[in-house]
């Protein structure tokens with residue numbers, strides 16, 4: 001297909017005003033690649049740091065960003081077998097090669113040849129087939145676009161990395177966030193007793209609705225409150241989407257033999273811990289990163305069953321991308337801002 005498409009292009013890193021709406025050539029489809037008509041694209045924090053110059057890995061200008069994409073497959077290149085024309089799809093955050101030793105051992109999120117997914121701020125996007133996973137026709141694009149980076153990572157954390165079991169007590173920090181809220185929903189579904197930590201009383205009802213058994217509203221040390229609701233034992237699993245700002249309180253909330261899963265880090269502050277506190281607790285510190293095809297396919301099913309319920313803050317036309325980035329950078333909304341080209 002030849003012709004042009006509308007896109008929000010970055011010619012250099014900068015403030016939200018750096019976006020320029022232009023008509024650019026539709027990229028051609030090479031072997032192994034797929035062209036998708038973009039129906040919705042979530043505005044993620046990675047978009048913000050790629051735009052403002054904080055995240056520089058594989059970034060060259062001019063550039064069209066946007067990784068939380070959902071749309072319809074319109075053309076498939078030679079050798080594509082994972083999706084077909086007409087399929088509705090959404091994206092992972094990276095595409096993997098499927099061939100390296102990490103891909104061959106179920107660890108595709110650390111693929112040696114992984115490529116970042118980008119290009120959703122446009123009418124069309126062309127990416128390797130591995131970037132796309134099929135969604136049911138009944139699932140709205142505006143919800144599906146954010147599943148990979150949100151609920152997919154939450155499933156990775158709760159089920160596959162922290163190995164949550166029935167009856168486990170699971171503490172989620174940053175519980176109303178893009179990974180936090182689906183972590184609450186998934187942990188509840190897994191049969192855990194869920195403790196959600198948030199800084200805002202106004203979000204209590206939302207967290208209870210998501211399946212939290214206990215909501216702790218706190219801006220400082222919440223470990224005493226966690227001990228109170230767990231009979232003094234603490235939480236078996238911590239899903240920490242905030243990072244160093246809450247680490248001391250969260251680690252103090254961890255039960256003996258607990259698993260502490262690091263999922264997010266919202267600033268550049270370091271943490272400090274006496275190693276004895278790790279072995280006295282027999283604690284496991286775990287790193288969680290990104291989402292595999294299988295994990296994304298599983299959360300798509302959970303979304304279809306309404307167990308995972310992605311939160312949309314607002315749907316805006318692509319023309320409002322500057323406004324959308326201002327809102328996301330200011331953390332001014334609960335749920336995802338989604339743009340539609």
Ligand SMILES: [Zn+2]
Pocket residue numbers: 096097098099100101102103104108111112113114
């Ligand atoms: Zn690989």
